[in-house]
Amino acid sequence: MQEADIRIGLEAGGRIESVVIVARRDEAGGVEHVPYLLPSWRRGYIAIGLFRGDGVRTYRDLTRLVRFVRDDFGFHGPIALHEEDCPRLAKLRSLFDGAAPGSTVPPEQPQPPQLEETGPGTSDL
Incomplete structure (x- = not known):
């Protein structure tokens, strides 16, 4: 999904319900x-998604990314930060099943649990 698609969804009354950063x-x-x-x-x-080509957008500056999510998308809830090899990411399989642009999450895929607690490899921003 492109940034423009997200903005259209927000303008139509949608909202971002959760954010996880890997x-x-x-x-x-x-x-x-x-x-x-x-x-x-x-x-x-x-x-x-990337503006051109396949792949996903990445950010080196975490502060700038958090500001982007909060200011541009209006998300003011907790943001979970996980290392890529964090075992808790296994519980969030839908992050990787269908999260890339152009793919979809199968209908039988359950919604991932909310991340309320922190532990090794995680942080709330």
């Missing part, structure tokens, strides 16, 4: 952050 380490030892959004008008989490 921190991925790259080959150079840097960190890229991938936001996964749960829009009210679509089932399952989605990642923001």
Whole structure:
């Protein structure tokens, strides 16, 4: 899903219900952050697609990403931050099943649980 599609959904009265950010380490030892959004008008989490081509948008600056989600999408709830290898991500399978642009979450896929507690590999922003 592109950023423009998200903005259209928000303008039509939708809202972002949950945000999970996954921190991925790259080959150079840097960190890229991938936001996964749960829009009210679509089932399952989605990642923001690249403007051109396949793939998802990543952010190196976590502060800028949080500001973007809060200011541009109006989300003011808790934001969970997970390392890519965090075992709790296994509970959120829909993050990866259908979260990439152009794919869908199967109808039998349950909604992921809300992330209310923090533990190793997680943080609430």
